Amino acid sequence: MLLDTRKPVFAALLFFPVLATAATVHRCEDANGKITFTTLACPAGHELKLQNAHNPPPGSVLTPSAPSETKTRKRSEELVIVGQRDDGCGNVLSAEQRRRAIINQQTPTGMTKRDVESLLGKPDKIVGRNAELRYVYEEKKGKSRQVTFDENGCVKGKR
Numbered sequence: 004m005l006l007d008t009r010k011p012v013f014a015a016l017l018f019f020p021v022l023a024t025a026a027t028v029h030r031c032e033d034a035n036g037k038i039t040f041t042t043l044a045c046p047a048g049h050e051l052k053l054q055n056a057h058n059p060p061p062g063s064v065l066t067p068s069a070p071s072e073t074k075t076r077k078r079s080e081e082l083v084i085v086g087q088r089d090d091g092c093g094n095v096l097s098a099e100q101r102r103r104a105i106i107n108q109q110t111p112t113g114m115t116k117r118d119v120e121s122l123l124g125k126p127d128k129i130v131g132r133n134a135e136l137r138y139v140y141e142e143k144k145g146k147s148r149q150v151t152f153d154e155n156g157c158v159k160g161k162r
Contacts, residue, residue, distance in 0.1 A: 030054045090115055092157035110150050112160035119150050119158065126150075135159070 030052040031045035032038050045051045090096075095113025096104070104111050105122050119138065120126075126138035127147075134154035141147050151159045 028054050091155060095157075110158050112158055114158040116152055116156045123148070123150070 029041050029043065029045055030038060031041060031049040032052070033046075033049050039049075040054070090113075092113045092115055096111065100111070101114065101118065104114065105118070108122065110119055110122065116136075116138075123138075123140055127141045128139040130137040130139060136152040136156070138150045138152070139147055140149070153159050
């Protein structure tokens with residue numbers, strides 16, 4: 004007779020506490036007081052402070068910690084976002100605007116060639132003139148759709 008050992012192991016796993024995930028982030032401050040956060044090392048000349056970043060799982064209940072003193076930010080301080088996506092088109096479109104345009108089959112100004120090809124596929128014809136590039140898509144009933152790109156590969160606006 005064989006013993007099924009899976010049940011006791013599974014039951015034992017239910018008694019382990021759920022651990023909250025946390026990460027350590029480097030808080031780098033330069034001589035001018037400019038602060039950046041990164042998971043990498045701080046650049047030379049920056050003061051390093053380790054800071055715990057707590058990311059509770061969705062649905063968990065947060066309890067307020069002890070009251071701490073609040074600091075107001077000076078207007079001259081600039082917030083630096085590390086790891087922001089650069090699409091090469093000046094980040095004209097937000098991620099939400101880009102998704103909405105793709106869903107609505109639109110090609111607004113600031114969309115990249117990659118986005119357009121993802122939306123409409125490979126063009127039927129490519130026309131290049133000066134620094135402009137134009138994708139031509141042949142559609143039903145003899146109609147065509149054209150998308151014009153600038154020298155950076157970004158959709159140009161209508162003039």
